[in-house]
Structures are given as C-alpha cells and as structure tokens.
Amino acid sequence: MAGIYIHIPFCKQACHYCDFHFSTSLKKKDELINALVKELELRKEEFKNITVETIYFGGGTPSVLSNEELQLIIDAVYINYDVDRNPEITLEANPDDLSVQRINDLTNTPINRLSIGVQSFFETDLKLMNRAHNADEAKTCIEEATKYFDNISLDLIYGVPGASNTQWLENIEMALSYNVPHISSYALTVEPKTALASFIKKGIIDAVDDEQAHEQFHILKEKLEEEGFIHYELSNFGKPNYFSKNNSAYWQGKSYLGIGPSAHSYNGRQRGWNVRNNSKYIKAIQNKELPIEMETLTQTDRYNEYIMTGLRTIWGVSLTKVETDFGRVFKDYLIEQSNVFINQHLLYIDDAHLRVTKKGQFLSDGIASELFKINLA
Numbered sequence: 437m438a439g440i441y442i443h444i445p446f447c448k449q450a451c452h453y454c455d456f457h458f459s460t461s462l463k464k465k466d467e468l469i470n471a472l473v474k475e476l477e478l479r480k481e482e483f484k485n486i487t488v489e490t491i492y493f494g495g496g497t498p499s500v501l502s503n504e505e506l507q508l509i510i511d512a513v514y515i516n517y518d519v520d521r522n523p524e525i526t527l528e529a530n531p532d533d534l535s536v537q538r539i540n541d542l543t544n545t546p547i548n549r550l551s552i553g554v555q556s557f558f559e560t561d562l563k564l565m566n567r568a569h570n571a572d573e574a575k576t577c578i579e580e581a582t583k584y585f586d587n588i589s590l591d592l593i594y595g596v597p598g599a600s601n602t603q604w605l606e607n608i609e610m611a612l613s614y615n616v617p618h619i620s621s622y623a624l625t626v627e628p629k630t631a632l633a634s635f636i637k638k639g640i641i642d643a644v645d646d647e648q649a650h651e652q653f654h655i656l657k658e659k660l661e662e663e664g665f666i667h668y669e670l671s672n673f674g675k676p677n678y679f680s681k682n683n684s685a686y687w688q689g690k691s692y693l694g695i696g697p698s699a700h701s702y703n704g705r706q707r708g709w710n711v712r713n714n715s716k717y718i719k720a721i722q723n724k725e726l727p728i729e730m731e732t733l734t735q736t737d738r739y740n741e742y743i744m745t746g747l748r749t750i751w752g753v754s755l756t757k758v759e760t761d762f763g764r765v766f767k768d769y770l771i772e773q774s775n776v777f778i779n780q781h782l783l784y785i786d787d788a789h790l791r792v793t794k795k796g797q798f799l800s801d802g803i804a805s806e807l808f809k810i811n812l813a
C-alpha cells in the first residue's frame with residue numbers, strides 16, 4: 437500500500453499559530469497547479485508496480501482550489517499511477533470554502549473524504565487563532581457536508597489560552613452532535629516565529645497552559661471513547677472502519693510520495709523533502725528538475741522513527757519487529773530503557789508489544805525520545 441500527498445500551499449489568511457508552508461497570494465496558483473501535474477508525471481517511476489490506495493490533499497488550504505483544479509490533479513494521478521479501485525481521496529477544507537453549492541458539486545469529483553478545519557465553535561477562540569471562518573460558517577458547513585459525505589473528519593484545537601475546560605467540553609459535544617465518524621484534535625503549540633509566539637511574548641495573549649492542555653486532552657479522550665470512538669493515534673479518534681487510511685499508512689511506515697512545495701516523501705529507506713518555496717518549486721519543475729533533498733536513513737534513524745510513531749498509535753511497538761528489523765541489540769536496549777517508564781506506569785508490555793498507558797499517552801513523544809538510540813556515525 438502506498439499513498440500520494442499533495443501540498444496546496446495557499447491560504448486566505450495566516451492563522452496566528454501556523455508554521456506550515458503557504459502563501460496568502462494566489463498569483464502563482466495556475467503555475468503551481470501545472471507544476472504539481474508535472475511533478476506527478478516526473479516521479480511516476482518511483483511508484484512503478486506500486487498501487488496507490490490513498491490520495492490526500494493537504495496544505496495550506498486545498499479547498500481554495502476549485503473542483504475543476506482539483507480534478508485536474510486527480511486526473512494526473514490516474515494517468516501516471518496505478519490507482520486502487522476504491523482509493524481514499526481526502527480533501528482538507530476550511531468551512532469558509534464549503535458553501536452549500538460547493539459541497540454539492542464536490543460529490544461530482546472522486547473526493548470521498550473531507551477533513552474540515554473547524555478548530556473551535558467559539559468566536560473568541562477563532563478570533564484568537566485568526567481563522568478565516570466564523571462559528572456559524574463551521575456549523576452550516578458541517579450540517580451540509582454530512583448530507584452528502586459519510587466519511588468526514590473534524591479538526592479541533594485544545595489548550596487555547598482563555599478557553600476553560602467547560603468551554604472545551606462544549607466544543608467536543610458540538611462536534612459530536614453532527615455524528616461524524618472521525619475527529620482529529622491537536623494541542624495548540626506555540627511555534628517559534630509565529631504571530632502567536634510574538635503576541636504571547638508581548639503579553640497580548642496569555643501563554644498556553646500545559647497543565648490545562650493536558651486536562652483537556654483527557655476530557656477529549658474520555659468523552660470520545662464514551663461515544664464509541666477508538667483512540668487510534670495520539671491526535672486521532674475514529675469509529676471502526678473510519679480510521680484515516682492515509683495517516684495510518686504513515687504511522688505504519690508505508691511509502692508515500694509528497695508532491696508540491698515543502699511536501700515530504702518516504703520510500704522505506706530514504707526520506708525526502710521538496711523545497712519550501714513556491715517560486716523555486718515552480719521554476720525547478722518547469723526545468724524538469726526535482727526540487728527535492730533526499731536523506732538515506734540509517735538503521736538507528738529507522739528504529740527511532742518506529743519508536744516515535746509506534747508509541748503514538750494503538751498498534752504500539754512490536755518487540756518482535758524491533759528484533760527482526762533492527763537486531764537483538766536494539767530490542768535489549770529498548771527493553772532496558774523502557775523499564776523506568778514501566779515502573780512509573782507510563783508504559784506497559786502486552787502480547788510482545790510496548791505501549792503507553794492512559795497516564796503516559798499525553799507524554800508519549802517525550803517518552804519516545806528517551807528510548808531513542810543515538811547515531812554514532
């Protein structure tokens with residue numbers, strides 16, 4: 437199984453917390469779409485004899501493209517790759533782009549999964565984050581989307597300064613009221629050089645309270661599990677049969693091709709990343725050059741990645757796989773390093789798999805880093 441990720445690097449306005457690659461100018465949109473189509477063509481040999489089972493439009497804001505523009509890119513995938521008969525095709529979309537008419541028209545494209553960037557149903561939160569939509573737009577768009585799509589995911593952000601636990605619970609309950617089968621939820625993180633970081637530094641916005649974010653994570657987990665959602669990855673909750681196939685493939689170490697500026701690729705041995713600049717990306721592709729930097733992963737890199745992703749997911753870290761793929765030394769090292777966390781009830785071993793306990797879940801990235809091996813080369 438393999439997937440294609442397509443990065444659409446445009447947004448209507450910059451959210452205060454965001455450090456993804458995007459431009460708020462749409463001037464180069466047509467050139468960029470042509471370049472995406474061309475990159476798909478240039479890289480087809482990388483997926484020779486591989487079936488594409490997921491196509492994911494991420495960003496940026498992919499919903500700023502029209503259905504016709506999205507279809508052009510999907511056509512390029514079908515022309516150049518072997519696509520599964522029933523692929524998962526996801527569109528990340530923002531509520532302000534999803535009018536009633538637009539949603540209706542989307543049903544005429546092969547897109548069969550919507551990931552809607554709601555983030556919050558409260559105006560105060562949306563303003564603080566500088567989202568382009570308001571709460572009413574979010575509600576109307578979800579109501580309409582659920583009439584036409586059954587595979588819908590909503591994104592919510594917790595740990596927003598000033599948002600109480602009660603308000604957070606209301607957000608979750610509002611999301612649940614639409615009966616969607618998938619929810620992704622992330623803690624608001626303060627990335628360096630973002631507007632949020634600068635506002636916090638100047639005292640315009642309160643700092644993010646890690647303790648409160650931790651509490652809100654547990655409120656989320658408890659509420660969604662009560663409603664039949666499976667917490668299958670640190671930030672992802674799905675009803676059975678509705679886990680994101682695209683993201684599950686990343687977490688299980690499957691290959692993916694990242695198309696577009698700043699997109700990352702992985703082929704099992706190497707990781708690559710495209711240039712994070714729209715003009716440089718377009719220019720390179722027009723010259724039939726791939727603007728990609730590749731890094732060959734060492735055995736230690738691959739082990740570290742497996743530990744990081746494994747601990748974040750319901751599948752955990754298979755001790756058998758660690759021994760088979762990396763050797764006995766790695767397995768012994770892992771068990772030895774894990775002991776301290778097992779004694780603190782943050783990790784446990786069950787059925788030859790290492791997993792985080794409920795108590796350890798929110799801390800899984802930090803725990804994983806303590807289990808890493810260091811590259812000695």
Ligand code: SF4
Nearest residue numbers: 447450451454495496
């Ligand atoms: S819409 Fe998404 S990608 Fe664009 S600025 Fe906001 S968070 Fe970042």
